[in-house]
Amino acid sequence: MKWPEKVTIKEVGPRDGLQNEKKIIPSETKIGWIDSLSETGLSYIEVTSFVNPKWIPQLADSLKVAEGIHRKPGVTYAALVPNLKGLEGALHAKMDEIAVFMSASEGHNRKNINKSIHDTYPVLQETVNLALQEGKKVRGYLSTVFGCPYEGKVPAAQVLSICERLFEMGIEELSLGDTIGIANPRQVEEILEQCLKTFKGARFALHFHDTRGMALANILKALEMGFDTFDSALGGLGGCPYAPGASGNVATDDLVHMLEKMGIDTGINQDKLLDAGYFLQQKMQSKLPSHQMAVYNAAKA
């Protein structure tokens, strides 16, 4: 099987990246950064998350950020919401798209959502219902698909059964997450083969963290199987809460670079992407961990 000609990259740095950074970034910096991301050619930016600021103080300014950014026509601005209350915030902030989330493993779901998998379904269902009623597309995130920090391996049957429930709810696209960056290409092939077989024509995205450096290899494997939508965070922003010091999401700049070198169109301007990374570095006064930013910083020094 050959690689797709075109790939969609969904930038999750302002949400998944920043929520894993220790530092709290001023709203003005976030807004400036998101505005610079909007100029890169990215078609989808997950701007923030409407969750209880008690749990994620890094994103406590979600409304301010969502209202402060310039909405570039053609770009989808999305937000993560855990429940109806979060959705109300996102609707109030006029987000284009909503994302809900749960985990494929009981242990991580309980730790992250404070509910069993079984008890999570009705919360997501009412959230998806209202979002659809309000004319919003809903994206689903399924975490710990390739491994759980508390339970280790997650049975494929369990992953498939949760995927089914989420699609039934009316979710448009399901992002399969390697939350702790533990997936390897053989496992990616095994699980994705089952997903393709079970859900013909369904829309999946892949969400890899680069904790152990395998994210691009995993993406290569997924590309070869025909997957064409990937989540990433500019500069590899955000660490891993289960391995402090390790990498966060796969870096948008490293991913775009590899794809474009392979002749796969992302629609993204790499120079503008690196400039957006440089902007954030200057504001945060720290280096972003991606390979492209390292090369860029070296050239600039």
Add this chain to the structure above:
Amino acid sequence: MKWPEKVTIKEVGPRDGLQNEKKIIPSETKIGWIDSLSETGLSYIEVTSFVNPKWIPQLADSLKVAEGIHRKPGVTYAALVPNLKGLEGALHAKMDEIAVFMSASEGHNRKNINKSIHDTYPVLQETVNLALQEGKKVRGYLSTVFGCPYEGKVPAAQVLSICERLFEMGIEELSLGDTIGIANPRQVEEILEQCLKTFKGARFALHFHDTRGMALANILKALEMGFDTFDSALGGLGGCPYAPGASGNVATDDLVHMLEKMGIDTGINQDKLLDAGYFLQQKMQSKLPSHQMAVYNAAKA
């Protein structure tokens, strides 16, 4: 095509890694580090290089290191040599195996060896001849196969023609180098397909640098094509002289981790590998840049 069951990893950190480090490491540290590498299950360690210390002062102590290390039975201890003089040093030091090198591009060959490609052949031929006469296997490195810092793209026909000359010389295994870490999986597939077609049954190794984060993806592609020998440096030691601040060789620990997770046998004990990395970190008083070492350091902190 499926992945091989077993892979051979050739550790080049003590040579390729250290020669790109700015700091000069004391011989005792190198010896202690190589001795710890010998305990990991690695079957091949490139210990040093017998070159003019004027060019590579980091490896000026090659004889001392080669004579100081404990030679573990079953492990091949190799050294890089540029010419007859270097070979004499390596023979004097009783190295098990020799490696010679040249570049696939004129520009890099002239810069690195101070000779045209044409004028390099006789120098390597006399070196290989004597090495073979002395009962040593000879490995060849071909640099800039996937791109040159001075010339950009290198024509595949030129790569193939140099490979042919090197095999004709009596080289046992040819390591194709992505010297500046610029190869992408599509290009790897294209070039390796031609190598397989042109040199049936020949022994190739792949030598990737991780400058732009694509090394493991490139290795995955090569694995799928049946290649089973890879060069790497523990911890991703060594930077890139053409992009200061960027990564060096693909990290042995990240590579072994990925392969073992995929069920591919490397014969290497990962805990011992990380301990060897930790030893070097402590001595160098700086962190190694690999993903596995980051996770290890975080767990240790």
